[in-house]
Amino acid sequence: MNDTPVRVSLDELSAIVARRAAAEGEESYTRSLLAKGVAKCAQKLGEEAIETALAAVGSDTKAVVSETADLLYHLVVLLQARGVSLDDVYAELGSRTHQSGLAEKASRSRT
Secondary structure, three states, rough: OOOOOOOOOOHHHHHHHHHHHHHHOOOOOHHHHHOOOOHHHHHHHHHHHHHHHHHHOOOOHHHHHHHHHHHHHHHHHHHHHHOHHHHHHHHHHOOOOOOOHHHHHHHHOOO
């Protein structure tokens, strides 16, 4: 038996979510969540963000890992619900790498 954990990238996770969203007649948590709309997806993301933050200040590293996985999943689901691609997010991140984080944040607060 192979005990090596399966690694899934955000791109792979996004593709899985997109497939499940498009799967007619298939029951899945992803599909049912997307059917409830953007507001429900955003609510779930917020819940997972809080749970991740709480786990981070605790002493259980496994809880941080687990909650972070939930957070990333729900982020990808929300992006799917909004029709936003990871490529769009990656491009935005890339556009920010030419300046310091402090300068980038200051430029956003002026707009």
